[in-house]
Amino acid sequence: MIDVYSWPTPNGHKVHIMLEECGQRLGRDWQVHPIDIGAGDQFQADFLRISPNNKIPALVDPHGPDGRPISLFESGAILLYLAAKFGKFLPKSDRQKFEVLQWLMFQMGGVGPLLGQAHHFRVYAPEKIDYAVQRYTKEAQRLYGVMNRRLEASPYLGGRSYSVADIAVFPWLRSWQNQGIAWADYPALKAWFDRIGARPAVQRAVQVLADARKPLTDDRAKAALFGAQQYARR
Template sequence: MIDVYTAATPNGHKIHIMLEECGLPYRVHPINIGEGDQFKPEFLAISPNNKIPAIVDADGPDGKPISLFESGAILVYLASKAGKFLGDTDRQKFVTLQWLMFQMGGVGPMLGQAHHFRIYAPEKIEYAVNRYTNEAKRLYGVIDKQLSNNAYLAGDEYTIADIATFPWLRSWKNQGVELAEFPNVKRWFDELSERPAVKRGVEVLASAQKPLTDDKAREMLFGKAQYAKH
């Protein structure tokens, strides 16, 4: 059994979708990031960077429990455990990891900044809004070009690169993007949206999701609490 410490965010949804796709048994432990659950000692013990998601697998690679944080690392671990969605050859694996790193290093951080300055920032800073909105559009363009010649990000097969990227693109409106301007992305996005495991994955904890715009949530996510020594 895999214990998943998570919330209904793009990074959380990556892991929910992957577990549903693989059919691995799991239990969900909600982490209310607006209330500061991410700073509790028991969570920091498995996720020292105070970010969701994190997992504890009672049946680790050597038969002993293993805990992991960082959504990309968790995806690689689950793909290895299940023997799915990473590629069958070394070439396929490296191409998949390439696009997974693209999501981890570019899509997630840059679209996250677009969300912050467009939605959450207490003041609208035109330079920041423009910078990250333009970067979001640039990244969509990179993805659109890749998908113009490939069914999926890493080629002809659905992989953890797609699973990692899809949840971040669900909020395209908040990023200042018109999906219709990227037809290959839209084709891919619409296809993935209809996958049964994807539908189940994005519903995990969705009913418990609350807007992170009140004063306490802002403090937990963007204020002194985030930078205090825990």
């Protein structure tokens, strides 16, 4: 059984979705170990051994590529590992594969970090800095525009088929309101978002640990995520 160390965040949801889409069912083929990032679980020694960057998700597969256990951190790497393991959601031909991978990298390098900053400065920052709010809100809107234009011409981000690119991006757009987005400005992207959200595997996956998540309002949680505890030398 695959062990997933996770929390109900966009990066956690990526892996939950991928496993369910690959036909792996929670409790039968994989199990989740909650890492409460507001309580500081990500700094525990056992977790740092498999995720040295103290970020979720991480995965341990007892049946790795050579038959031995393998542990992985970084959600994009985990998606590619699972795509190779199960032979799904990453095309075989070089041309189609790299078309998908460019959009996966677009999520890893742009959508995740910059939408995360928009969310932070609009919702969690202890003081409202207009420059930061405007900068990251406009960048969020720009990225939504890039994806909208792509989906005006293609049914999926990576091309004609559903892929790891769609799985990686979808969870990040679920907090669109906190990113300063009006869906009416991005009709093709909204149609894609609704289509992905209607998939049964996606619906199952976004419920994983959903009941455990708490609002990040107390000082302890903020210190773990944004303050001294996050930046302590280890």
